[in-house]
Amino acid sequence: MQKTFKKTLLRSAVLAALCGAGLAQAATIVIQSRDPAGVGFNDPTPVAPVGGNPGTTLGEQRMYVYRYVADVWEKALDSNVTITVNAGWQALTCTSSSATLGSASPWNLWHDFAGGDPGTWYPQALANKLSGVNLSEGMPDDGSGYAGVDIKTQFNVNLGQPGCLDGSPFYLGLDGNFGTGVNFVETLLHELGHGLGFTVLSVQTSTGKRISADGSVYADDGLPSIWERYMFDNTAGKSWLNMTSAERKASAINPLGLAWTGPNVLAGAGMLAATPVLKVASSAPGASGQYPYGTASFGPAVSSGQGLGALATIAAPAAGQGQGCTAFSAADTAAVSGKVAIIDRGVCGFAVKAKNAQNAGAIGVIIANNVAGAAPGLGGSDPTITIPTVSVSQADGVKLRSAITASIPYGTRSKPGVATGSLSSDPSRRAGADALGRPLLYTPNPLVPGSSVSHWDVSASPNLLMEPNISPDLGLVLVPPKDLTKPLLKDLGW
Structure with missing residues (x-):
């Protein structure tokens, strides 16, 4: 979704009340391209049909996916008023390891129209549906070119090129076989959801x-x-x-x-499923526990009942560097060999951290969040990663490290005590x-x-x-x- 709303319109309830809502019907979505010649939907670069997309140019394939996703939304909604989506491809913020894929938002907001709750803002497509009329019809252009638009979208035209999530372009097939690319079908389905009103709005x-x-x-x-x-x-x-x-x-x-x-x-x-939890066992009093975890898009799939192994930590990074972002030192390699490495999130990609840990002999990785909140989902791709990777919250990362330290005295003369991790679930929480x-x-x-x-x-x-x-x-x-x-x-x- 967009970070700000570019345009806000008001219309009195009297005008909207002139027309009845009529009987509900499946929605109709019209796509307006704002791309100039040779760009975005008009890109003439030859491409081979892929994953059920028959387009033979890059622009044709982009529009084919757009129409395909719009059809999904049409079947999911009902409205007597056409939904107009303005779409374009442009340069958005990106680096070699991260990128803004795209954004979408309602262009106009309305309140106090027939069919809506008084004194309440609504996104235009929903306001039109409830009132039964196009509330912006006939309004003069304000210079933006979007006066009558319900939803405005934009997607990153540089994705996958050097300096913009290198090597991970939008996958334009319909079959989900996106590999190291970014699934445009799901990205667009998500963004149109924001445009239809899945947003805090005002x-x-x-x-x-x-x-x-x-x-x-x-x-x-x-x-x-x-x-x-x-x-x-x-x-x-x-x-x-x-x-x-x-x-x-x-x-x-x-x-x-x-x-x-x-x-x-x-x-x-x-x-919603029972909460997946990382179950930690230790002989140290108070060191055992259960911690919700997130999963990664790379490496082998994980599941409840899977054992991970003994937990280990590595040294804090130098100022300005991310933990686990470079090849492990000799000391860190010794610490994680045959164990599950706990690494803080930050600076470099999740897959980079996991691969460096794997190269050092780790048998698994736990990424601890670097901000408050839930365990993050771990995006990224590297087909050479063969060890499991999960994530935990920032607070739980602190607890796991404390459990490792507390466990050391509870070993034998020749072997320090350890905290071990396995994957389970907590049916008492969704x-x-x-x-x-x-x-x-x-x-x-x-x-x-x-x-x-x-x-x-x-x-x-x-x-x-x-x-x-x-x-x-x-x-x-x-x-x-x-x-x-x-x-x-x-x-x-x-």
């Missing part, structure tokens, strides 16, 4: 302020969005509707503390939900602008489409028992 998460009724500023007395109705902070014991700006600001960085309470999502939340079984929103600390609050938390299992990372096991099904995207949109009014 709240500036860095301040907790809302867009004012006239659309001019973020203010303490701004109007709430429909999204806020179903956000409940377990620490504050309040819905976002009843919070001050300062309370919303704090809630946006309350890891694992913000739950979704919409009835359609709650009805389907039973699809992965990605609070104690009441309500799915959690993504609220890491520090804030991730444009991402915090507008995604499911990364602790969800199975992986969900609208988490902040695109996982390799996603599909096209948007409802339980596969996903919770459509139930959330239904909570909003779709």
Whole structure:
């Protein structure tokens, strides 16, 4: 989703009330390309058909995927009003090891129209559906070129080129065989979800302020969005509707503390699995425990019941360097050989850390988060990694290292005591939900602008489409028992 909303429009309830909503029907999505000749959808570079995509130029294949994903969303939604999506390919932020894949957001926001709740912001596509009319029809262009657009999207035209996630371009096939590439089908499916309303909308998460009724500023007395109705902070014991700006600001960085309470999502939340846990055993009093873990997109798959081995740590990195980002020293190699290396997140890619540990003789890797929040999903690709890799939260990484230290005296004369890890599950907790079984929103600390609050938390299992990372096991099904995207949109009014 976009970090800011570029344009905000208002329309009175009187105008919208002139037309009835009519009978619901499957949605129609129209795609507008804004790419110039030779760029993006118009790129004439010859390519071979791939994975069910028959296009013979790069531009044709990009548009084929776009139409394919739009068709998935058309079947999932109902609306009498055409949904207009403006799409383009452009240079977005990227480095050799990371990149912004793309973004999408509602272009216009509306309040006080027929069919909507009074004093509440809605994204245009949903506002049009509820009112039964195109609320921006006939409005003059404001110079942006997007006056009548419901959703604006953009994707990284340089992905996979040197200096932009090198060697990992968008995969334009439809069969999911993306290998070292990035699955464009799932990326686009995710981004259009934001454009349709899977976003906090009118709240500036860095301040907790809302867009004012006239659309001019973020203010303490701004109007709430429909999204806020179903956000409940377990620490504050309040819905976002009843919070001050300062309370919303704090809630946006309350890891694992913000739950979704919409009835359609709650009805389907039973699809969430028992929480996967890293089970640590030690003879040291208080050193044993269970810790939720995340999985990696590289290396062998992991599962409950799998043993990992004895845990080990490595030295702290030099200033400005990332732990595990370079070949291990002799001392670190000796420490992790035949053991599971605990390595802090940061500076270089997850797969780089795992490969360096593997080269040093480690039999597994645990990546500890470097910010507060849940264990992160571990993206990346390296087909030469053969050892299992999982992740834990920052706080649990500290506990694991303490367990290693506490275990040393509980060995024998010739062999120090160790803490060992294995993978299990905790059936008393659903992965990605609070104690009441309500799915959690993504609220890491520090804030991730444009991402915090507008995604499911990364602790969800199975992986969900609208988490902040695109996982390799996603599909096209948007409802339980596969996903919770459509139930959330239904909570909003779709």
